[in-house]
Each structure stands twice: as structure tokens, then as C-alpha cells.
Amino acid sequence: MENKCKDCLKKNYAQKFRKEWESHAEFKSWLKPLVGDDTKAFCTYCKVELLAKLVDLRRHAETKKHKQKMQIISGNQIIQFKPDGEKISNTKSRKAEGMLAPYITEHSSVSCIDHLTNLVKLAFPDSKATDDLKIHRTKCTEVIKNILAPHFTEELIKDIGEQKYSLIIDESTDISTSKQLGILIRYFSRKQVKK
Incomplete structure (x- = not known):
């Protein structure tokens, strides 16, 4: 026991994730802390856990896999959706x-909007409203997520108010093993009562 070398008795230091790494130029687009373990980091491009050591992070950034993922992701254009931004040219x-x-949201899937937009333009060639009609899957999805969903969520919360309600939850897994969770709220709407 007495003959052990000093290196064997040396404690192994566990580096903790540093918040400033997220804003560092070489890491900011892909590095996140790993929730639940402050000695590890997470690469959002490669979906892998890494030790929270600067040397390991830089080594990972130089790997072929990471560079390929980075090239693919940086090649994709991210659409910045601004619902209350620029002036509307054609109201x-x-x-x-x-x-x-909202029609697509209630009655169909978002992938149908591409064909529906083209159909509307063909059906009403004389209409000025259809001349500049430019709504396809991406834009329709953003309108549903960023405009319709917040609006109707707010309306629902106002309508329910302080009264009691019940939740109905249903889970399902389809053929491709994609899991679905449906949540339904059931309540008495005072707004819908005829006076």
C-alpha cells in the first residue's frame, strides 16, 4: 500500500459544463448542456453526449460525422416567420x-395545401386575391403554429375561465411506430349558450 505512486492517488477532476461555451463562436450553433448531468454536454447536430471538457468538445467538432452534419444543417435555410413584421402588400x-x-387545420393534412393553392389559382384565374396567393406546406405550418394555435389557445383559456373541465387522453402508435398523443378538453361553454 505504501509503494503506490503519486499519480495513482491523484483525484480525477470532473469538468462541469460552462454556460459561456454556448455563446462561444465555435460551439454556439450546436452545443447544449446535458439535462441532469452537468459533467456532460450534448451535440444537437449529431445527437450525442460528450464529456464537458474543452479538449473533447474541440475533438468532436473536428470529426468527419460532425462536419457532415454541420454542412447539411447549415445548407438548409431556416425561415424566420414574423407574423406582425413587414407591411402586407396584398391584403x-x-x-x-x-x-x-384554418380550413386545412380542421379538414385535411398540411401536405394538401400545395395542391389546394394551385387548384384555387386555376379555378379563379380572374381573382386578384389568387394572383399573389403563396401558401404552401412550410408557410401553412408556420401560420398554424405561430398564429392560429396561440389565438385559439387564448380563446379556449378565456372561455373555460375558472369552471371545472375534464381531460380525455388517447395514445396510439401507427404502423411506422410513430407515437401519437391526443388530448381533448371537455367543458361547458357559456359563450355558446343561446340567450
Whole structure:
């Protein structure tokens, strides 16, 4: 026992994730802390856990796999959706797009909007509203997520108020093993009661 070398008795230091790494130029687009373990980091591109050591992070950034993922992701354009940004050039077209998105949400899948937009343009060639109609899958999805969903969530919360309600939850797994969770809220709407 007395003959052990000093290196064997040396404690192994566990580096903890540093928040400033997330804003560092070489890491900021892909590095996140691993939830539940502050000695590890997470690469959002490669979906892998890494030791929270600067040397390991830099080594990972130089791997072939990481560089390929980075090239693929940086090649994709990210659409910045600004619902209350620039002035609307053609209000009739925007109104038509605003009416098509809820229709798709209620009656169909988002992938149908591409064909529906083309069909509307062919069916109404004389309409000025259809001239500038530009709503496809990506835009329709963003309208549903960023405009319709917050609006109807707020309306639902106001309508329920302080009264009691019940939740109905149903889970399902389809053929491709994608898991689905449906949540339904059941309540008495005072707003819908006829006076």
C-alpha cells in the first residue's frame, strides 16, 4: 500500500459544463448542456453526449460525422416567420391565405395545401386575391403554429375561465411506430349558450 505512486492517488477532476461555451463562436450553433448531468454536454447536430471538457468538445467538432452534419444543417435555410413584421402588400391574398390555413387545420393534412393553392389559382384565374396567393406546406405550418394555435389557445383559456373541465387522453402508435398523443378538453361553454 505504501509503494503506490503519486499519480495513482491523484483525484480525477470532473469538468462541469460552462454556460459561456454556448455563446462561444465555435460551439454556439450546436452545443447544449446535458439535462441532469452537468459533467456532460450534448451535440444537437449529431445527437450525442460528450464529456464537458474543452479538449473533447474541440475533438468532436473536428470529426468527419460532425462536419457532415454541420454542412447539411447549415445548407438548409431556416425561415424566420414574423407574423406582425413587414407591411402586407396584398391584403386580399393574405386574407385568402388566412382562410385556407384554418380550413386545412380542421379538414385535411398540411401536405394538401400545395395542391389546394394551385387548384384555387386555376379555378379563379380572374381573382386578384389568387394572383399573389403563396401558401404552401412550410408557410401553412408556420401560420398554424405561430398564429392560429396561440389565438385559439387564448380563446379556449378565456372561455373555460375558472369552471371545472375534464381531460380525455388517447395514445396510439401507427404502423411506422410513430407515437401519437391526443388530448381533448371537455367543458361547458357559456359563450355558446343561446340567450
